[in-house]
Amino acid sequence: MSKPSVRIRLADAAFALFDERGYEQTTVDDIAARAGVGRTTFFRHYRSKEDVIFPDHDRLLALIKERLAGSSQGTALVAVSDAVRLVLLHYLDEGDLARRRYALTSKVDALRDREIVSVARYQRLFREFIADWMGDPTKSASLRAELMAAAVVAAHNHVLRRWLRGEAPDPVAEVDEAMQEVLALFPGPQSSRATGGCGTTVVAFRTEQDLDALLPGLRRLVEDGRSPRIEADSGRG
Template sequence: MSKAPERLPARLRLAEAAFALFDERGYEQTTVEDIAERAGVGRTTFFRNYRSKEAVIFPDHDRLLRLIRDRLATSSHSTALVAVSDAVRLVLLHYLDEGDLARRRYALTSKVGALRDREIASVARYQRLFREFIAEWMGDPTASASLRAELMAASVVAAHNHVLRRWLRGESDDPVAEIDEAMREVLALFPTPGGTGGTPGGGTTVIAFRSGQDLDALLPSLRRAVEGTSP
């Protein structure tokens, strides 16, 4: 049984009131006073919970970033990439826990340019955090390593956003399984620090992937890839 509206925490009542008013009147036409009145609280209570009207819409990114930092901080050099995957899953789970609120936010930010800009700025904070962690994990100050760290971080964030948007649009029945698979694909794209894409001493690197083709049909292409020849 859900709680009666008056018994919900003020922060949640404010969020519910805000999105209801955004739907009814539009984002630009809704004021902080309107939101507080609809929630049955005063302006002081509003600003104790949110810094601004915009802050009602977005998740607490500062808290999510702290959760990511805490998870990354528990990793060792050998478990760094596992920590990256876990951190991405933490963020996705936050949105899944929000449920309908996350979907209402998605619909709103899709229509209001200023909110999209703020969302893009928030995404950049996540990417910067992952880039800094990956660069430190690589332990290589060269320009090429810096580029790899940037590319890895961008891929990590893109994988999360791809899965999240599929769920927001109702296209994913199991977003947690999807994010785990997406992260395996992303991390497989990049060599470990010091790696060159091959194995020192002439070994063989095998990359596993799924295909709708039969193995016999794939073998010629795989041989050409290993030998570095053209089709």
């Protein structure tokens, strides 16, 4: 069996010390000594003892960006689901390390705060991608992109926590099902935008109605870029 890498040895040493002494009482020097390396070697692999705990979010975000960038207008939502699965698979590959991290962050406020910041980075990335995919700069579209991104992240985290607690025997299938539910809640880019926002509105009125009373409403339709088609009804059976 090959010897674990220095990075893994440092992580194992850190979590062992956190269990024995507590997070606050463990120093970088303690971790390096337990792993059998020097302080300088520790900082070649991690910037701080916090970095030992958390996954390489920068690398995960880069993988997500790469997957999203490879999508087209028609495959954008598939790319979002694939990106979510990529993150989940990373945690599954970590196995027991991910569960030890979960137990630790649930007890240490500073670590929980950092985790919240990391989640916000993922949500921002999805929001920017979804907003660009929608291609609609309006305020309501911006809100939909924000809500959709939040739902995407929430679905992933819900399944991940279930797996961390030992409640999800098939987390990959669960996250795929969760993403189907999330994406079904949100419409795609509005077809009206694809056609330049133009459409035809049918306006029907009885011949005995005062035409002057209808003109303000017809004028608003024209100003909104719609083409009213007017049909008169004599009112006779």
